[in-house]
Amino acid sequence: MELIEAIEGRTRFFIPGQDENSAFPPGTAPVFYNRRMEFNRDATVLLLQVIRPDHYIDTMGATGVRGLRIAHECEIPVTINDRDECAVNLIRKNVLHTGLNNVTVTKSDVNVLLSGQRFDAVDLDPFGTPAPFIDSAIRSARRFLMVTATDTAPLCGAHKKAGIRRYFSQPLNNEYHSETGLRTLLGFVVREALKYDIGLIPQFCFAHEHFVRLHLQVRRGAPAAERTLSSIGYILQCPKCPSRSEQHGLLPRAEVCEYCHTPLIPIGPLWLGALQSETLLDTMVEMIEQFPLGTSRQLATLLTLCRNELSVAGFYDYHQLARREKRSPPSMEDLLDRIHALDFPATRCHYLGTGVKTTAPLPMLLQAVKGDP
Ligand SMILES: C[S@@+](CC[C@H](N)C(=O)[O-])C[C@H]1O[C@@H](n2cnc3c(N)ncnc32)[C@H](O)[C@@H]1O
Ligand SMILES: [Zn+2]
Numbered sequence: 593m594e595l596i597e598a599i600e601g602r603t604r605f606f607i608p609g610q611d612e613n614s615a616f617p618p619g620t621a622p623v624f625y626n627r628r629m630e631f632n633r634d635a636t637v638l639l640l641q642v643i644r645p646d647h648y649i650d651t652m653g654a655t656g657v658r659g660l661r662i663a664h665e666c667e668i669p670v671t672i673n674d675r676d677e678c679a680v681n682l683i684r685k686n687v688l689h690t691g692l693n694n695v696t697v698t699k700s701d702v703n704v705l706l707s708g709q710r711f712d713a714v715d716l717d718p719f720g721t722p723a724p725f726i727d728s729a730i731r732s733a734r735r736f737l738m739v740t741a742t743d744t745a746p747l748c749g750a751h752k753k754a755g756i757r758r759y760f761s762q763p764l765n766n767e768y769h770s771e772t773g774l775r776t777l778l779g780f781v782v783r784e785a786l787k788y789d790i791g792l793i794p795q796f797c798f799a800h801e802h803f804v805r806l807h808l809q810v811r812r813g814a815p816a817a818e819r820t821l822s823s824i825g826y827i828l829q830c831p832k833c834p835s836r837s838e839q840h841g842l843l844p845r846a847e848v849c850e851y852c853h854t855p856l857i858p859i860g861p862l863w864l865g866a867l868q869s870e871t872l873l874d875t876m877v878e879m880i881e882q883f884p885l886g887t888s889r890q891l892a893t894l895l896t897l898c899r900n901e902l903s904v905a906g907f908y909d910y911h912q913l914a915r916r917e918k919r920s921p922p923s924m925e926d927l928l929d930r931i932h933a934l935d936f937p938a939t940r941c942h943y944l945g946t947g948v949k950t951t952a953p954l955p956m957l958l959q960a961v962k963g964d965p
Contacts, residue, residue: 593622600630601637601885603661605686623679624654632805633658634885636738639796639807641666641883642875645713645736649673651702652717656683663695673698673705706732716740723758726784739781739806747773747804764829764859767909770799770943775905777804778863782820791816797867798898798942823865827906828856834913835954836906838864851954866903873899897942902949911946913961922963930960
């Protein structure tokens with residue numbers, strides 16, 4: 593295997609040569625490495641620098657870059673695992689190359705490894721869906737669980753049948769599908785935890801380009817699980833107009849749209865609670881200045897957006913609302929000012945540049961979009 597030296601953050605490591613002329617170069621090498629996921633890795637490196645677990649396992653290491661960076665840049669003891677022989681050989685080579693002495697390398701199926709051993713922080717970074725690995729990861733994780741999903745089409749409702757099979761949840765492929773995808777994955781992970789009387793508290797969860805990323809705190813015991821369960825429910829979406837509402841509970845209850853009286857469509861079950869720990873995000877924003885990361889500017893923007901995002905499920909694309917009203921859209925600043933002037937909270941959101949979160953009733957929001965007095 594031809595090897596090339598790469599660098600992310602402060603870590604140098606080898607990656608396999610890729611066919612740069614291919615539509616998806618990472619898919620052309622014997623061991624997977626996707627440069628576009630540096631942003632995802634940077635987010636986790638910075639977060640771990642704040643939460644400081646006693647031990648971290650990169651369960652699906654490939655080149656090992658994620659675990660190597662955490663061992664080197666955060667100086668946290670790490671285990672890096674992969675079931676693929678070629679990957680494990682490269683991980684071992686990379687450990688030698690970096691000279692790290694706080695890394696253990698294992699070659700195992702992730703479900704087998706996590707069923708037999710507990711780790712303080714468990715990270716799942718599979719190809720596509722993490723659904724088959726969540727159960728063992730929850731049993732293994734002492735304090736933190738991190739999950740990447742790249743199967744955004746099933747999660748967001750574009751591949752509806754696959755999404756229902758994997759996550760046992762009804763998606764809807766509409767303008768806020770990226771948020772539905774994130775909340776659907778979170779709802780699924782939570783349901784897998786509840787059966788063990790384990791509660792989960794979202795620390796920093798976001799959707800970005802082609803992936804969804806969860807960073808969760810694990811709390812054992814029935815009271816913690818009950819608190820977590822209370823955030824499960826549905827988004828009820830009107831199929832005829834932009835109106836939607838949240839409904840907490842295990843089963844969806846039939847409702848009609850309060851504006852056009854059409855029966856609402858339930859999306860879920862999914863997570864309706866907060867997606868972030870505000871104090872953690874504040875600390876990450878403070879720390880990012882002193883921490884050399886390749887994507888720090890982009891990450892700082894994401895952290896600020898997530899920190900300030902209103903915790904209500906289902907954003908509006910206000911350009912779509914303006915088109916529907918046959919008006920040209922105002923600037924984001926003007927729109928937010930107008931909603932605030934009507935005495936309702938409103939914020940940008942991290943999913944979409946023209947996305948708005950608000951608790952304002954639909955007629956008020958449309959009034960603000962149109963700029964009507
Ligand atoms: C998307 S790649 C991981 C990328 C890596 N974490 C990074 O940041 O570059 C997925 C890796 O998981 C490994 N893998 C897939 N299924 C596995 C399983 N059941 N047990 C252990 N490793 C597995 C594959 O061999 C592959 O190397
Ligand atoms: Zn309606």
